[in-house]
Amino acid sequence: MTxxxxxxxxxxxxxxxEEEMAAWLPLIHLAHALPQALDKPLREExxxxxxxxxxLATLSGAPDRTLNMGELARFTSxxxxxxxxxxxxxxxxxxxxxxxxxxxxxxxxxxLTDEGQALLDRVAPGHVARVRELVFDRLSREQVRSxxxxxAALVGRIDELGEG
Amino acid sequence: MTxxxxxxxxxxxxxxxEEEMAAWLPLIHLAHALPQALDKPLREExxxxxxxxxxLATLSGAPDRTLNMGELARFTSxxxxxxxxxxxxxxxxxxxxxxxxxxxxxxxxxxLTDEGQALLDRVAPGHVARVRELVFDRLSREQVRSxxxxxAALVGRIDELGEG
DNA sequence: GCTCATCGTTTCAAAGTTGAACTATTCTTC
DNA sequence: GAAGAATAGTTCAACTTTGAAACGATGAGC
Numbered sequence: 001m002t003x004x005x006x007x008x009x010x011x012x013x014x015x016x017x018e019e020e021m022a023a024w025l026p027l028i029h030l031a032h033a034l035p036q037a038l039d040k041p042l043r044e045e046x047x048x049x050x051x052x053x054x055x056l057a058t059l060s061g062a063p064d065r066t067l068n069m070g071e072l073a074r075f076t077s078x079x080x081x082x083x084x085x086x087x088x089x090x091x092x093x094x095x096x097x098x099x100x101x102x103x104x105x106x107x108x109x110x111x112l113t114d115e116g117q118a119l120l121d122r123v124a125p126g127h128v129a130r131v132r133e134l135v136f137d138r139l140s141r142e143q144v145r146s147x148x149x150x151x152a153a154l155v156g157r158i159d160e161l162g163e164g
Numbered sequence: 165m166t167x168x169x170x171x172x173x174x175x176x177x178x179x180x181x182e183e184e185m186a187a188w189l190p191l192i193h194l195a196h197a198l199p200q201a202l203d204k205p206l207r208e209e210x211x212x213x214x215x216x217x218x219x220l221a222t223l224s225g226a227p228d229r230t231l232n233m234g235e236l237a238r239f240t241s242x243x244x245x246x247x248x249x250x251x252x253x254x255x256x257x258x259x260x261x262x263x264x265x266x267x268x269x270x271x272x273x274x275x276l277t278d279e280g281q282a283l284l285d286r287v288a289p290g291h292v293a294r295v296r297e298l299v300f301d302r303l304s305r306e307q308v309r310s311x312x313x314x315x316a317a318l319v320g321r322i323d324e325l326g327e328g
Numbered sequence: 329g330c331t332c333a334t335c336g337t338t339t340c341a342a343a344g345t346t347g348a349a350c351t352a353t354t355c356t357t358c
Numbered sequence: 359g360a361a362g363a364a365t366a367g368t369t370c371a372a373c374t375t376t377g378a379a380a381c382g383a384t385g386a387g388c
Contacts, residue, residue, distance in 0.1 A: 013289040020300055023308050026315035027299075028214070031195040032241050033322045043377095049344090050192070069367060077196050082345060084368055089343095106353045106366040125177040134325070135191075136184055138317050146310045148187035151194045153302050158197045161298070207346095213374090234336060246375055248338055253374095270336045270383045 037134055038127070046123050051076060052086060053127060056095060056112060056120050065112035068101065072110055095119055201298055202291070210287050215240060216250060217291060220259060220276060220284050229276035232265065236274055259283055 016024055039049040048056075058075045059065050067075070073083045087110055090096045095116030101107040112120075136144060180188055203213040212220075222239045223229050231239070237247045251274055254260045259280030263273040276284075300308060 013292045014296065015292060016295070016300070019305075019308055019312065023312035023315065024295065024299070026312065026319045028199070028218070029241050029319050030315045030322075031198055032215075033319060034195050035192070037322045037325065051196075054192070070365090077193050079346075080367060081347075081369085085344075088368095104354070104366085108367065128177045128179060131180070131188065132178065134322055135188070135318060136180070138321050139314060141183075143310070143314050143317075144183055144187050146307070147314050148183065148190065150303060150307050150311050150314075151187065151190035153307075154299060155190045155193050155197060157298055157302050158194075158201045161201065162197075232336080233338095237336095243376075244337060245339085245377075249374075252338095268336085268384070272337070 034134070038130060041130060042123065042127065045126065046119060051078065052090065053120075053123070055083075055086060055090065056116055057124070059096065059110060059112035060117060060120055065117070066099075066109050068107045068109050070107070090116070198298065202294060205294060206287065206291065209290065210283060215242065215246075216254065217284075217287070219247075219250060219254065220280055221288070223260065223274060223276035224281060224284055229281070230263075230273050232271045232273050234271070254280070 035050055042048050042050060042053055046053075054076045055072060055078075058072060059067055062071075069080065069083060069087070072078075072087075073080055076083070078086065087096060087098065091098060095113055097111045097113055099109040099111055101109055139147065199214055206212050206214060206217055210217075218240045219236060219242075222236060223231060233244065233247060233251070236242075236251075237244055240247070242250065251260060251262065255262060259277055261275045261277055263275055265271040265273055303311065
């Protein structure tokens with residue numbers, strides 16, 4: 001991806017220069033390793049991954065601990081199919097319930113149960129501690145701000161593309 | 165994850181404050197959406213994902229277009245198991261060959277074939293263009309530098325933890 | 329030169345994720 | 359109010375990824 005760095009605009013793609021490469025390689029490594037590093041302890045403690053955790057946490061913060069599938073999918077950046085499977089698993093374990101919406105019978109509500117909330121209460125402190133240890137303890141205040149801006153900018157573009 | 169922000173150090177975990185949350189949510193979203201956004205066009209063009217692409221690209225840059233499984237696993241942050249499967253697929257499609265090492269008969273070399281190189285030549289320009297569009301076109305030079313530093317710091321800590 | 333731990337890799341079964349096809353419901357528009 | 363488009367979710371089959379267990383090969387200690 002760095003070959004031919006002196007290529008002029010007319011002769012093929014502009015390859016990444018050294019500084020871009022120095023950002024790119026750690027970024028893709030990070031995108032893979034971070035979820036993994038967060039998943040591992042969650043798996044051991046509760047048999048769930050970060051994405052399941054995110055679903056429960058999102059529900060926990062919602063009014064009446066309830067969201068419909070579409071909202072939950074958007075908040076957790078999951079495909080409908082993935083979410084449907086995941087909710088089935090969570091339901092089977094007693095952490096959420098599905099409930100038909102009476103107004104619009106296409107939509108399903110997902111409700112966090114007391115057991116689900118209890119699980120969350122149990123694992124959340126450890127999870128947050130890990131997030132701190134892996135991310136925020138390593139960064140200056142200024143870097144945290146910068147990271148927020150950068151991630152928001154990239155996510156904005158990516159989502160734009162996904163819709164358009 | 166933001167509840168009880170005024171908790172003192174003795175009363176449970178330190179939850180994320182507003183600025184940390186403003187970095188955290190986009191970051192995990194990014195970690196999920198970026199690989200996805202890069203995979204999609206690669207899937208359509210070549211039936212591979214970013215990780216397969218990374219394997220081929222890494223081999224392409226290696227001496228004699230050859231690495232052993234362990235090296236390739238490290239460079240692409242893949243588990244041995246995952247790499248083994250992936251190489252089998254790439255081999256079946258004729259893009260790499262496996263070759264026994266004669267010195268140490270535990271190790272397998274993986275060699276990029278001419279077909280593999282040709283595939284790479286075909287898809288690399290588009291892939292780099294997408295990386296530019298999704299990432300580098302959105303960031304100032306200063307942000308690229310900053311992102312590199314941040315990602316390297318986080319990856320450093322995560323890898324440390326994985327070994328220790 | 330045994331023995332035993334370690335290394336590099338593969339295989340296994342289970343679980344997760346995927347896009348596409350499908351069902352059921354609601355909205356539009358004429 | 360009927361026909362067709364759009365929306366919300368689910369199911370399907372194919373594929374990927376997972377951790378654990380297995381494998382043979384090598385090195386280290388004695």
